Amino acid sequence: MIKRNITLAVTGLNNTDNPGPGVPFIRGVKESEEFEVRVIGLVYENLEPGIYMEGLCDRIFQIPYPSAGSDELIERIEYIHQQEKIDVLIPNFDAELFSFMKNEERLLKLGIHTFLPTLNQYKEREKNRLPEFGKKYGIRVPSSLNLGSLGQITEMEEKFDYPVMVKGQFYDAYLSGNNEQVKTAFLKISGKWGFPVIAQEFISGTEVNVVALGDGKGNTVAAVPMRKQYITDKGKAWGGITLADEKMMELTRSLIRQTKWKGGMELELIKTKASEYYLIEINPRIPAWVYLAVGAGQNIPEALVKLALGMEVTPMQQYKIGKMFVRYSYDMIVDLEKFAAISMNKEI
Structure with a gap:
């Protein structure tokens, strides 16, 4: 060829x-x-x-x-x-x-x-709008409160038990176990990423992720789920393993079908002991662990380039289960x- x-x-x-x-x-x-x-x-x-x-x-x-x-x-x-x-x-x-x-x-x-996603797709999945997004598309999401000032922490304490997740609108998330930790996280995040700062109900369980690609017409071109095996203090996966999890795959396909998502995405989910899935974040682009998907048999970067060029892309449905990635410093x-x-x- x-x-x-x-x-x-x-x-x-x-x-x-x-x-x-x-x-x-x-x-x-x-x-x-x-x-x-x-x-x-x-x-x-x-x-x-x-x-x-x-x-x-x-x-x-x-x-x-x-x-x-x-x-x-x-x-x-x-x-x-x-x-x-x-x-x-x-x-x-x-x-x-x-x-x-x-x-x-x-x-x-x-x-x-x-x-790329449309402006509407990008905006409606923002962290500060996640509860509405969950209702619209029938997905469990943690409760959250958008904080614009330190004074709202009292309101947050009435709504949630500790610990809570405190997140920036683009990046950064801190697990906070008391009032002082929330204040520290709030000041750090607002100084770096502006407002709102999002206080999110903490859901206990296993963190699992899906990297996926939508064609903009409701079809899932590719999707590979994984479980984080090692997480850094910044919440980034430093090791992960591909999973056989049809429930996660169906959730992903359903979301892409309903939103007609265009482009790459990463779903961040918590799987509870009762095997319920909570969507805690949607990143509107390819994640840093995408090479695991390539190694498992779905070359998502190549498929995304093809879609950008208007080329035909056959949906990829198979991937190797039990493939791992491990990052290292060099x-x-x-x-x-x-x-x-x-x-x-x-x-x-």
Whole structure:
């Protein structure tokens, strides 16, 4: 088979203890038998490990944070496109998705393809709207309260028993066992991610996750469930194993069917001792553990690129059960010249 040449731009190369999905996404696409890929890495910081990994990216460009404004971010993408002729752009952070979704048509006119959730899909699954989302789609979700001030903690204490989960609208979650811990978490999160800060009822059970891909028409293109075996203090999976769990799969298919979800997603669930499932979060993009799905037989990164290009994708229904992933730290020795180049020139 003659491979199709494409230029792929990917964000999320921060492969640290709070890893982004960029590196495993690129690994998945590089294993494709249909694409010959030139990879453009898009980074926010000059110490993102993906910059320095040999054989990962062909070029690296620094881009402005979404907080600088959508126009500044998209203008930078247009500059990069003039040099590199990007075919497909895959953003991997919740905080940047809004800018790219809003400018989907603008990018497409340039020939840059994306495959992202609609603005409505993105908004209705936000953490501060999760209870309404659960009611609408018939899924159990924990009760929650949106906190806009420290004064509301009293209201929260009337509603929930300790411990409670305190979460940011984009990232960060702290299990808090008393009033002081809630205050500390509230100040940390609001200072970093703004408001609202979400106080969520704590559900006891096993944390399980599903990585899935919807075609935007209600069909599940791919889905692989796993159980976290090792979790960092940031709540990130450092090890996990694929599961045979038809109930989780049906919940995922039902959600994609009802929402007509477009693009990648991660469902974060708690399975109670009574085998009830509570949806605690929906991440509207591919998660950092997506390479486990590739290893289990579903190359979700490749399928997402195909969907972005309007290609036919056959739904993947089989995956290997009992496949594990284990993350590890690895010291790379790199030359200062590379760091200096990205710091001064904003590109390599």
